[in-house]
Amino acid sequence: MKRRNLLKALASLPLLGAWRAAAAAPPKDAKGVEELQRNWKTLLAANATVPLPTEPLKLADEEWRKRLDSAQFYVLRKEGTERGGTSPLNDEKRPGVFVCAGCGLPLFTSEMKYESFTGWPSFFTTIPGVFARKKDFMLILPRTEYHCVRCGGHHGHVFDDGPPPTRQRWCNNGVALRFIPKTGAA
Numbered sequence: 001m002k003r004r005n006l007l008k009a010l011a012s013l014p015l016l017g018a019w020r021a022a023a024a025a026p027p028k029d030a031k032g033v034e035e036l037q038r039n040w041k042t043l044l045a046a047n048a049t050v051p052l053p054t055e056p057l058k059l060a061d062e063e064w065r066k067r068l069d070s071a072q073f074y075v076l077r078k079e080g081t082e083r084g085g086t087s088p089l090n091d092e093k094r095p096g097v098f099v100c101a102g103c104g105l106p107l108f109t110s111e112m113k114y115e116s117f118t119g120w121p122s123f124f125t126t127i128p129g130v131f132a133r134k135k136d137f138m139l140i141l142p143r144t145e146y147h148c149v150r151c152g153g154h155h156g157h158v159f160d161d162g163p164p165p166t167r168q169r170w171c172n173n174g175v176a177l178r179f180i181p182k183t184g185a186a
């Protein structure tokens with residue numbers, strides 16, 4: 001079954017339909033997306049201190065090994081991919097900000113997240129200027145891989161089958177993210 005048909009089938013179930021309606025929907029137009037990007041700090045906890053994209057963090061592999069657990073190191077520093085459906089952040093729906101697990105740079109807000117049913121946390125846009133992209137050919141067909149602009153950590157791949165208006169699906173490894181709820185410490 002195609003993903004779109006599956007979504008339609010799921011939405012037609014009364015209970016799941018109600019759940020989907022409760023989840024935040026993407027803005028209707030590009031202007032709405034720009035507003036989310038411009039106002040991302042309104043989702044940041046008052047007591048959170050976060051770095052700027054313009055403060056690079058470069059560390060040797062052995063330093064990263066000390067800071068990160070093995071799953072984080074494999075994804076962020078070795079361009080690995082976590083097993084789908086394993087991240088608790090798939091179900092994270094509270095208001096807040098998702099930051100890089102390597103360097104703390106804010107990358108996405110809860111308002112940019114949507115349920116893609118892929119098993120990985122998915123976003124239809126990002127906080128501006130926080131990722132660098134490059135094509136990879138690991139699955140023969142080119143995919144666009146993206147890295148944190150501050151620490152160079154690998155986060156995931158961006159596809160063009162996301163919801164309107166952006167049609168983007170930023171498919172992010174959950175272990176590469178840390179969630180800061182707007183209400184403060186998790």
Ligand SMILES: [Zn+2]
Pocket residue numbers: 100101102103104105148149150151152153
């Ligand atoms: Zn980073």
